[in-house]
Amino acid sequence: MKKADDMLDLPKQTQAREDERVRHRRNTGRMTLRDVAEHLGISQISVSRYFQKPERLSGDLRERIGQAVDELGYVPNLVAGGLASATSSVIGMVIPNISGPIFAETIQTFSDAVTARGYQLLLASSYFSETLEENAVRAFLGWSPAALVLTSAHHSAATEEMIARAHIPIIEAWSFQADREPIQIGFSQADVGRLAARHLVERGYRRIAYALTSVAGDLHTLDRRDGYIEVMRELGREPLTFTPNATSPFHAGKQALEALAKCEQPADAIIFANDNLAAGALLAAPGMNISVPGDCAMIGFGGFALSEMMTPGLTSIRPPAGTIGLLAAERIFEVVESETPRQPIARDRRLNKLACELVERESTGWARGKLTP
Amino acid sequence: MKKADDMLDLPKQTQAREDERVRHRRNTGRMTLRDVAEHLGISQISVSRYFQKPERLSGDLRERIGQAVDELGYVPNLVAGGLASATSSVIGMVIPNISGPIFAETIQTFSDAVTARGYQLLLASSYFSETLEENAVRAFLGWSPAALVLTSAHHSAATEEMIARAHIPIIEAWSFQADREPIQIGFSQADVGRLAARHLVERGYRRIAYALTSVAGDLHTLDRRDGYIEVMRELGREPLTFTPNATSPFHAGKQALEALAKCEQPADAIIFANDNLAAGALLAAPGMNISVPGDCAMIGFGGFALSEMMTPGLTSIRPPAGTIGLLAAERIFEVVESETPRQPIARDRRLNKLACELVERESTGWARGKLTP
DNA sequence: TTGTACGCGTTATCAA
DNA sequence: TTGATAACGCGTACAA
Numbered sequence: 001m002k003k004a005d006d007m008l009d010l011p012k013q014t015q016a017r018e019d020e021r022v023r024h025r026r027n028t029g030r031m032t033l034r035d036v037a038e039h040l041g042i043s044q045i046s047v048s049r050y051f052q053k054p055e056r057l058s059g060d061l062r063e064r065i066g067q068a069v070d071e072l073g074y075v076p077n078l079v080a081g082g083l084a085s086a087t088s089s090v091i092g093m094v095i096p097n098i099s100g101p102i103f104a105e106t107i108q109t110f111s112d113a114v115t116a117r118g119y120q121l122l123l124a125s126s127y128f129s130e131t132l133e134e135n136a137v138r139a140f141l142g143w144s145p146a147a148l149v150l151t152s153a154h155h156s157a158a159t160e161e162m163i164a165r166a167h168i169p170i171i172e173a174w175s176f177q178a179d180r181e182p183i184q185i186g187f188s189q190a191d192v193g194r195l196a197a198r199h200l201v202e203r204g205y206r207r208i209a210y211a212l213t214s215v216a217g218d219l220h221t222l223d224r225r226d227g228y229i230e231v232m233r234e235l236g237r238e239p240l241t242f243t244p245n246a247t248s249p250f251h252a253g254k255q256a257l258e259a260l261a262k263c264e265q266p267a268d269a270i271i272f273a274n275d276n277l278a279a280g281a282l283l284a285a286p287g288m289n290i291s292v293p294g295d296c297a298m299i300g301f302g303g304f305a306l307s308e309m310m311t312p313g314l315t316s317i318r319p320p321a322g323t324i325g326l327l328a329a330e331r332i333f334e335v336v337e338s339e340t341p342r343q344p345i346a347r348d349r350r351l352n353k354l355a356c357e358l359v360e361r362e363s364t365g366w367a368r369g370k371l372t373p
Numbered sequence: 374m375k376k377a378d379d380m381l382d383l384p385k386q387t388q389a390r391e392d393e394r395v396r397h398r399r400n401t402g403r404m405t406l407r408d409v410a411e412h413l414g415i416s417q418i419s420v421s422r423y424f425q426k427p428e429r430l431s432g433d434l435r436e437r438i439g440q441a442v443d444e445l446g447y448v449p450n451l452v453a454g455g456l457a458s459a460t461s462s463v464i465g466m467v468i469p470n471i472s473g474p475i476f477a478e479t480i481q482t483f484s485d486a487v488t489a490r491g492y493q494l495l496l497a498s499s500y501f502s503e504t505l506e507e508n509a510v511r512a513f514l515g516w517s518p519a520a521l522v523l524t525s526a527h528h529s530a531a532t533e534e535m536i537a538r539a540h541i542p543i544i545e546a547w548s549f550q551a552d553r554e555p556i557q558i559g560f561s562q563a564d565v566g567r568l569a570a571r572h573l574v575e576r577g578y579r580r581i582a583y584a585l586t587s588v589a590g591d592l593h594t595l596d597r598r599d600g601y602i603e604v605m606r607e608l609g610r611e612p613l614t615f616t617p618n619a620t621s622p623f624h625a626g627k628q629a630l631e632a633l634a635k636c637e638q639p640a641d642a643i644i645f646a647n648d649n650l651a652a653g654a655l656l657a658a659p660g661m662n663i664s665v666p667g668d669c670a671m672i673g674f675g676g677f678a679l680s681e682m683m684t685p686g687l688t689s690i691r692p693p694a695g696t697i698g699l700l701a702a703e704r705i706f707e708v709v710e711s712e713t714p715r716q717p718i719a720r721d722r723r724l725n726k727l728a729c730e731l732v733e734r735e736s737t738g739w740a741r742g743k744l745t746p
Numbered sequence: 747t748t749g750t751a752c753g754c755g756t757t758a759t760c761a762a
Numbered sequence: 763t764t765g766a767t768a769a770c771g772c773g774t775a776c777a778a
Contacts, residue, residue: 144403165446306678405756406755407756415764458756
């Protein structure tokens with residue numbers, strides 16, 4: 001009853017407009033800027049400014065709006081805002097996987113950094129598949145993201161074209177690749193292979209082998225292997241590699257150990273593509289009568305938690321995973337929030353190329369190195 | 374010159390409209406449905422249908438549009454589509470953390486499931502903070518998501534209000550809580566505590582203690598502890614708990630072992646809040662002259678990879694992390710794609726309440742159990 | 747400091 | 763099967 005009375009009190013025009021609005025309205029049921037504005041008897045744009053440029057509002061109005069927003073439980077519609085402004089506060093990230101031990105830390109630091117700045121993170125896994133990556137990139141670009149983070153530099157042609165056309169900062173994180181247009185943040189995979197090989201050479205190992213993973217599409221491990229091969233060639237030694245076919249990394253590591261250390265000319269040191277492989281080999285060694293590092297030294301990659309829990313401790317090369325995520329976010333903020341968005345800021349190679357850390361433990365002859373100088 | 378000539382050839386009205394369009398147009402530079410439609414000389418709505426309801430297009434037109442889309446590299450603007458349809462293809466997930474060993478698998482399976490169905494995942498970490506969760510929920514709701522996944526059931530008042538008003542499926546994953554409006558998918562934390570306690574009782578341990586974490590806000594561990602206390606009380610035994618203050622979980626586990634096993638009436642079995650704590654204790658035990666499980670048995674939670682790598686192997690209760698993510702996605706699809714969205718489908722408690730698996734290893738007297746029956 | 751008018755690119759509705 | 767038109771909710775441009 002009261003409602004009807006209210007409506008009768010309205011001027012004729014207003015009522016007609018109301019009617020029309022109700023008739024044509026697509027019932028979303030959602031509260032809008034307009035509702036908040038009408039509640040206060042002000043214009044929508046002021047409410048909009050409350051969220052966007054609060055400093056341009058008088059203190060009084062700001063307070064009244066804040067109160068109304070809280071009271072009504074208004075939640076800004078970012079979809080509408082994104083359409084109106086043609087830029088949105090989402091940032092997309094496509095990464096090989098989330099739950100593996102390798103990328104999780106990068107995702108975490110990146111997610112926290114962008115969230116703290118008021119962005120939302122769109123995340124998808126590619127599993128090293130260019131097709132899955134392409135699908136994710138296409139979908140993410142549909143949201144007019146503020147930026148896009150991809151992993152490394154191997155994309156499909158369609159992906160390359162999409163990121164070339166998108167006028168937003170594109171970051172290729174994890175592997176540092178020279179001569180790419182997108183901003184690179186990461187480390188050199190080949191350097192990891194070189195570092196591991198040189199470490200074993202220094203420790204006095206003679207026949208140094210490299211064990212790959214069975215994961216198809218992970219080109220990073222191939223790059224690391226190439227670094228190892230390069231060092232071997234420089235020293236006039238014969239590179240020796242093995243590719244397991246077991247899908248379980250622990251089992252694959254055991255396979256590699258069998259193949260490389262139980263042959264005619266057994267390796268006395270093995271570089272594993274990652275810590276899980278190395279751990280599998282380390283655990284299988286006693287059962288194969290192989291002492292570590294006495295008969296065979298081992299070095300992994302990744303700096304997984306388990307590497308320090310093993311007995312003997314597993315020497316591992318630790319990538320700057322957390323730093324990569326942080327730096328990626330930093331670079332995005334620099335570009336997005338710069339006055340001249342066409343001039344990317346810190347593309348300087350030296351600033352974005354990071355180093356890995358070799359964490360030495362017993363598995364590469366921490367003790368033995370001292371005994372046989 | 375040519376351009377000017379062309380314009381002169383245009384009918385007066387059309388030219389005026391063009392001028393106006395150029396004048397008022399905000400240069401987004403982005404290719405639109407309209408561009409594709411004009412390229413083909415058809416209406417935009419047909420191009421829209423190509424993406425939304427291709428079966429309603431004649432085969433000929435469908436093919437022509439497909440070709441034009443590929444050729445022009447058109448990427449649909451999901452922001453505009455979201456505004457027009459008031460529903461979007463994003464799904465939000467707020468989870469305590471990404472990089473920890475606990476939730477990663479749930480995120481991964483959930484992400485893969487929703488991505489496979491054409492949704493995009495918005496992800497944020499709460500670190501068990503109700504404020505961070507609230508911020509993420511507010512931002513995510515701004516995108517009119519198709520659904521929202523939260524972790525467990527402890528939210529701020531504002532969050533509760535927002536999810537009550539949002540007319541979308543809300544899922545509380547991980548902990549199964551009775552009598553909540555949002556769809557619950559997960560397991561009972563208290564059951565985990567009970568399971569661990571009963572297992573140790575069955576194995577013949579007398580003084581069973583519980584070691585908590587130092588992570589503030591993780592209420593799940595308290596629920597597990599309560600299950601343990603309940604079992605102790607039922608058996609007329611005295612519960613014994615300890616809360617470490619070390620921030621490193623490995624160190625905290627060592628602390629707990631010192632406090633619980635080096636006192637007047639030492640515990641002969643400890644339930645740890647998670648596997649990392651247990652691993653820290655397990656590693657520290659030899660240095661403290663404590664044999665495991667001879668002097669003190671240990672059981673963890675999480676089923677982390679390291680639990681099977683330790684010597685002795687660590688008994689652990691493994692949560693159904695992957696299943697939770699999959700099931701959450703399934704339930705969302707059921708609701709979203711059902712004809713009658715107001716009637717959620719599989720809220721049946723029995724379908725969504727999952728069990729944890731106790732993986733027994735040497736640390737709870739795998740051998741000793743047989744020796745002392 | 748505050749307000750008015752309109753377009754952002756798509757989909758819902760109605761019409762042919 | 764295809765098209766014309768208006769609406770989604772907000773931000774930009776400009777005016778007061």
